[in-house]
Amino acid sequence: MYGWRGTILNVDLSSGKIDKEKLPEDMAWDYLGGRGFNIKTLYEELEPGVEPLSPENILVFGTGPLNGTPLGCGRMTVTTKSPQTGFFVEGNNGGFFAPELKFAGYDIIVIRGRADKPVYLWIKDEKVEIRDASHIWGKTTWETDRIIKEELGDPEIQLRYIGPAGENLVNISIILGNRARAGGRGGAAAVMGFKNLKAIAVRGSGGVKIARPREFQEALLEIWEDLDVDGSKDPFTRIWGLYGSPIVLRIQQEYGTLATNNGQEGVFEKVMDISGEEFLKNYVVKPKACFCCQSPACSHWCEVRDGPYAGTRTEGIQAGSTEALGSYCGISYLPAIIKGHALCNELGIGMFSTGTTIAWAMEAFEKGIISRRDTDGLELRFGNHEAMLQLIRKIAYRDGFGGLLADGVKKASERIGKGSQDFALHVKGLEYTAVEPRSSHVAALMHAVNDQGSDHTRAYPPYPPSPQAVPQEIVEKLPFDLRKASDDSIPDEKGKLLKWLFDSRATLNCLEFCLFNSRARTFADFRPFAKAITAATGMKFSADDLMEVGERVINLERSFNAREGAGRKDDTLAKRYLQEPFPKGGKAGFLPPLEELLDQYYEARGWDPETGVPTRKKLEELRLGKVADQLETGAD
Amino acid sequence: MGKINLKYIAHFSLLTGKLEEMVEVKEKTAVGDLVKRLGQKYSGFKEALIDEKTGRLDSRNRVAIRKREAWTDNITTLEGLNMELSDGDTLIFW
Numbered sequence: 001m002y003g004w005r006g007t008i009l010n011v012d013l014s015s016g017k018i019d020k021e022k023l024p025e026d027m028a029w030d031y032l033g034g035r036g037f038n039i040k041t042l043y044e045e046l047e048p049g050v051e052p053l054s055p056e057n058i059l060v061f062g063t064g065p066l067n068g069t070p071l072g073c074g075r076m077t078v079t080t081k082s083p084q085t086g087f088f089v090e091g092n093n094g095g096f097f098a099p100e101l102k103f104a105g106y107d108i109i110v111i112r113g114r115a116d117k118p119v120y121l122w123i124k125d126e127k128v129e130i131r132d133a134s135h136i137w138g139k140t141t142w143e144t145d146r147i148i149k150e151e152l153g154d155p156e157i158q159l160r161y162i163g164p165a166g167e168n169l170v171n172i173s174i175i176l177g178n179r180a181r182a183g184g185r186g187g188a189a190a191v192m193g194f195k196n197l198k199a200i201a202v203r204g205s206g207g208v209k210i211a212r213p214r215e216f217q218e219a220l221l222e223i224w225e226d227l228d229v230d231g232s233k234d235p236f237t238r239i240w241g242l243y244g245s246p247i248v249l250r251i252q253q254e255y256g257t258l259a260t261n262n263g264q265e266g267v268f269e270k271v272m273d274i275s276g277e278e279f280l281k282n283y284v285v286k287p288k289a290c291f292c293c294q295s296p297a298c299s300h301w302c303e304v305r306d307g308p309y310a311g312t313r314t315e316g317i318q319a320g321s322t323e324a325l326g327s328y329c330g331i332s333y334l335p336a337i338i339k340g341h342a343l344c345n346e347l348g349i350g351m352f353s354t355g356t357t358i359a360w361a362m363e364a365f366e367k368g369i370i371s372r373r374d375t376d377g378l379e380l381r382f383g384n385h386e387a388m389l390q391l392i393r394k395i396a397y398r399d400g401f402g403g404l405l406a407d408g409v410k411k412a413s414e415r416i417g418k419g420s421q422d423f424a425l426h427v428k429g430l431e432y433t434a435v436e437p438r439s440s441h442v443a444a445l446m447h448a449v450n451d452q453g454s455d456h457t458r459a460y461p462p463y464p465p466s467p468q469a470v471p472q473e474i475v476e477k478l479p480f481d482l483r484k485a486s487d488d489s490i491p492d493e494k495g496k497l498l499k500w501l502f503d504s505r506a507t508l509n510c511l512e513f514c515l516f517n518s519r520a521r522t523f524a525d526f527r528p529f530a531k532a533i534t535a536a537t538g539m540k541f542s543a544d545d546l547m548e549v550g551e552r553v554i555n556l557e558r559s560f561n562a563r564e565g566a567g568r569k570d571d572t573l574a575k576r577y578l579q580e581p582f583p584k585g586g587k588a589g590f591l592p593p594l595e596e597l598l599d600q601y602y603e604a605r606g607w608d609p610e611t612g613v614p615t616r617k618k619l620e621e622l623r624l625g626k627v628a629d630q631l632e633t634g635a636d
Numbered sequence: 637m638g639k640i641n642l643k644y645i646a647h648f649s650l651l652t653g654k655l656e657e658m659v660e661v662k663e664k665t666a667v668g669d670l671v672k673r674l675g676q677k678y679s680g681f682k683e684a685l686i687d688e689k690t691g692r693l694d695s696r697n698r699v700a701i702r703k704r705e706a707w708t709d710n711i712t713t714l715e716g717l718n719m720e721l722s723d724g725d726t727l728i729f730w
Contacts, residue, residue, distance in 0.1 A: 233695045235730070239646035250645050254700065254728045277649050468695035520695075586702065 002211035003065035003537035004028055009106045009128065011121060013195055014055055014113030018128050023107050029539060030623065032510035032546075033064030035090060036553045037108050038079035042088055043556055043627070045110075048563045052083035052187070053169065053194045055114040061101070061160065061200070064512030065537055068102035068208035071220050073514040074181075074290035076101075078160075082186035082452070083194075084171035084408050085429040087561045089452045091175065091183025092509055094290035100158035103204025115196040120148065120161075123202040133198040138164060140346040141176045148201050161199035162189040163348025165396040169193055170406040172353035172395065172431070176345060180299065180316030181290070185350045186430050186452060211538030219532035226521045226528075227295045233469035234519035236461075239276075241287075241296035245319040247276030249327070256585020257439035259432075260327045261382050262359035263425055266436065266582035270332035274322045278334060288315055290514070298516055302338060309335040314342035323434055324355025329362060330382030340389055347396035356431035357409040358391050360424050361401075369418045376400040422575045427454035428566070435462055437577040437592060441494040442501075444592030449498070449571045449601055449612075451557045459501035460515045465524040474525045491593055495600025506550035552622045555614045558607075559627045568612035571598055637662060638723030640670065645730035648697075652678045661721055667701065668717035670727070685729070693717065702726040 006023045031040050038060040050056045059080045066072035076098035082089035101109070104125050111121075118133040136144050141163040149155050158177065165173035166189030173189035174182045192198075210216045225231050229238055239247050252258040253271045260268040272278065283304065289297035304312040317338065325331060325340040344351050358380075364370045365380035372379065376394070378387040378401070394402025404412050409431050413424035425432035430453025437444040446459045456462065464485045467475050475482060480496035504526065508515055511529065522528065526543035533541050561570075572578075573594060581589045602609045606618040619628040643656045652674075661670060675682025687694045699717075704724035721727075 235696050235698050238696065239730070243646060247646050250643070251728075251730055254643065254645075254702070254726075272655065275655075276646065277655060466695055 001025075001028070001537070002209045003069075003533070004033065004107050005102055005105050005206075005208070007106050008108045008110060009123070010110050010112070011128070011130070012113045013111065013115040013119065013130065013197060016130055018130070020106075028065070028537070030549065030552060032507070032533075032549050033067075033107065034062040034075070034077040034512040035079070035092065035506060035509035036549060037062040037510075038077050038090060039088065039553060039556050039560060041108070041110060042079055042081065043560050046081060050081060052081045052086070052191060055112070055195075057081050057191055059111040059188065059191055059195070059197075061109040061111075063098040063101055063107055064510060065533060067512050068099040069210065069216070069220075069536060070292045071223065071532055071536075072099060072291065072512060073293060073517065074098055075509075075512040075514050077509060077512070078175055078184045078188050080184075080188050080191045082188075082430075083169070083190050084187045085453055087428060087452060087564055087566060088557060089184065089186030089188060089430070091185060091188055092457065093175075093177065093181045093183030094514065095158070095178035095181035096291045097158040097160055097177045097181075097202065098512060099291045100202045100204050102208050103206050104202050105204060105206055109200065111192075111195060111197060114194065118196050118198050120199040120201060121197065122152065123200070123204075125203075125205055133196075136198050137167060140164065141348050142179055142346050144199055145179055148199060152201060152203075154203060157201050157203050159199055159201050161348075162192050162197075163346060163396065165348040165406075166190055166193035167198075168396065168398050168406070170349060170396060170398065171408045171411075172350050172357065172406065173348050174350040176348060180288075180314070180345055182316070182345065182350065185353055185455075189348055210536050212535040215535035216532060219528050219535055222528045223522060223532065224294050227517055227519060229295060232295075232520045233466075234523070237295060237519050240298050240516060243276040243280050244296075244298040244300055244317070245276075246279045246317060246322045248319050249322055250275050250277070252436075252439075254586070255439065256582060256587045257436045258327050259323065259434075259436050261330045262328060262356075262363040262423060263432070263436070263576055264363070264423075264580075266438070266585040266587055268327040268330075268332075271327070273332040274326040274334050274337060276322075279317065279322070283334065283338060293514070294517070296516060304335040304338050307335050309339040312339045312342050314338060314345060316345065317341050320351045320434060324352045324359075325388065328355045328359040329385075329388055331385045331388060332383070333385050336385035336389065340385075340392055343389065343392045343396075347392065349392065349396050352433040353408060353431040354392060354395060356425050356433075357395075357405045357412065358388055360409045360413060360420070361391070361405060363423055364413075364416060364420045369420050370416060374401060374416075425454075425574045425576065427573060428452070428570050430454050432574070433457075436587075437573050438582055438587055438590055440488045441491045441592055441597060442488075442498050444573060444577065444594060445494055445498050445597040445601055446501075447577075448573050448594060449598065451554075451561050451566075457515060458505055459498060460505060460518070461523070462501065464497055469520040470524045471521065474521075478524065491596055491600070493600075494597055495602075495604040498601055499604040502554055503547055503550035506553045507546045510549055510553060511546075548622070552624065555619060555622055555624060556627065558614055559619070559624070559631060562611075562613045562631055568598065568602075568610065571612055638665075638721060638725075640721055641724075641726040642674075643726060643728045645728065647684070648681075648729040651681055651684060665721050666717065667699065667719050667721060667727065670721065671699075671717065698728075698730050700728040700730075702728070
């Protein structure tokens with residue numbers, strides 16, 4: 001095959017059996033790669049009701065047809081059934097693992113079963129082996145990175161691994177690679193820990209064959225030109241490259257949507273202390289990029305040089321860190337946030353879930369719902385960064401009060417009770433991430449209907465394209481009224497807008513193209529992608545074909561959850577988001593009319609408005625007739 | 637006379653060397669007038685904001701205004717630059 005390597009790697013940790021199978025061409029056509037491959041595999045392989053922490057659950061690591069080409073970035077997707085939510089969960093992360101896996105000859109790894117002792121998987125081109133990992137069990141992610149590279153004698157080996165949190169089956173754990181590229185919220189790392197799989201190491205010496213190199217180069221240059229710092233017509237291209245996403249904090253502050261003190265407010269008085277400008281000026285050492293990143297190289301290597309956290313060195317700080325470990329927890333001391341970020345990465349827990357869960361505990365403490373007797377003596381007030389850092393460690397090791405938080409904010413609040421569920425910020429059991437639901441109609445809808453729970457990345461960026469940045473012929477063909485969709489004072493057209501955002505971003509996740517690079521024209525114009533994928537694979541895709549893949553994936557994801565009993569009742573928001581407007585700032589008083597927005601969204605999707613489940617008609621349109629049969633009969 | 641709060645985010649903080657400042661404007665000053673004034677004060681400021689060919693706001697930047705009593709949408713068009721400023725307004729550049 002061109003573009004794809006054409007091979008699925010199957011690993012059964014229970015039996016130790018390893019085999020390779022051919023990637024079916026119709027799967028490549030219908031799902032493209034990454035996120036699409038993964039949900040298809042998960043849907044077809046898992047029986048409804050499978051216990052997430054059981055040998056029957058599987059982990060799928062999927063790459064896309066562009067990985068390993070200069071257009072491919074370093075993105076990949078890991079998907080499993082979540083021990084935190086009971087639904088599917090997937091993490092999309094960057095770095096260098098995905099292209100390396102392609103170079104080794106594989107598009108997908110499917111991990112089944114459970115090893116009887118700690119192991120890691122070592123893939124070197126055609127040679128694949130399961131190796132003992134007893135000596136690495138208990139080590140941090142950074143230690144694991146170093147030990148395996150030393151052991152295998154190659155610093156260029158690419159890895160995905162878990163930290164102590166995954167080993168301890170912490171729900172809010174995540175899988176990392178390249179020491180800072182994290183993904184798999186909802187406990188993908190706990191599934192890996194349950195399987196006794198500490199890491200996957202890969203090294204490849206092959207390449208990715210391109211069907212029509214000259215055409216591919218033309219498409220590549222077209223996309224790169226659009227992303228170029230001087231050529232781009234998007235407001236984020238320049239600032240993303242220089243500052244990374246921490247720059248958005250002051251923008252959110254001005255709009256009054258910077259979640260503060262567990263979302264009680266939308267304005268953080270000390271925002272300047274944790275701003276992108278402060279971060280760049282005093283802590284950034286150098287920018288860091290994923291594989292073949294044309295722009296923006298949004299990650300940074302940073303260092304704390306003085307104060308109580310002097311000597312902290314870490315990488316990958318994004319707005320997620322400065323918000324979740326900063327304003328959500330009322331913390332304005334940036335060195336402590338950097339230290340917290342480093343700890344989360346090294347111990348293998350997710351920044352957003354950790355920050356949101358600790359912020360909930362802080363509010364419960366301040367309201368007198370819990371006391372120092374519950375918190376192992378910690379004075380859990382907003383702004384107490386020493387307490388936050390101690391809690392991060394406790395969560396990763398399930399130590400004392402940390403053990404309660406390790407299962408995530410929904411379960412923690414249910415155990416504590418006393419009204420604390422009202423301010424536990426999650427969707428479908430997965431903690432709030434970013435882009436406040438009270439910041440816009442589409443943001444509220446985006447979080448509520450997201451199938452894996454709260455997540456701002458699946459509709460990123462969550463606003464309509466700018467007519468100035470997108471060709472007129474594309475603007476005219478957009479499946480919504482751009483003027484109304486752009487007007488956030490009214491709910492009109494937001495269902496159609498979100499459908500379009502979700503479908504197009506799902507397609508990019510299947511290609512495994514970086515969403516941070518979906519800017520300006522590439523935000524909305526998929527013709528260059530169609531050209532690139534056609535040239536890369538030799539299979540003719542139109543822009544409409546690509547959008548259909550995204551829609552198919554979204555429908556299959558929803559069907560996976562529907563099979564587990566999910567529906568409209570789960571498409572909701574935390575009580576705070578529906579009943580407590582921000583008291584001040586640009587969005588003071590705004591509450592999203594969620595039921596109206598849900599109706600709009602289901603109508604745009606062609607889903608049953610009562611249940612929020614895809615209809616047979618829609619599924620058959622997308623060549624998912626068998627899925628319709630299963631949903632109707634419950635048959636496997 | 638009125639006082640206008642200016643907030644510079646990202647590259648505008650690098651262009652001006654400031655994160656924010658307060659300036660005084662005469663009555664009936666439009667946003668475009670103030671941008672012109674800032675262009676004289678800070679090298680490259682006006683060029684960064686206005687598309688030379690069209691005279692419109694460059695799509696690579698945003699100017700937002702917060703009126704003293706109410707929030708308004710971003711100014712993204714030339715018409716937006718015509719908006720009159722009032723005492724206590726905040727302009728945000730990013």
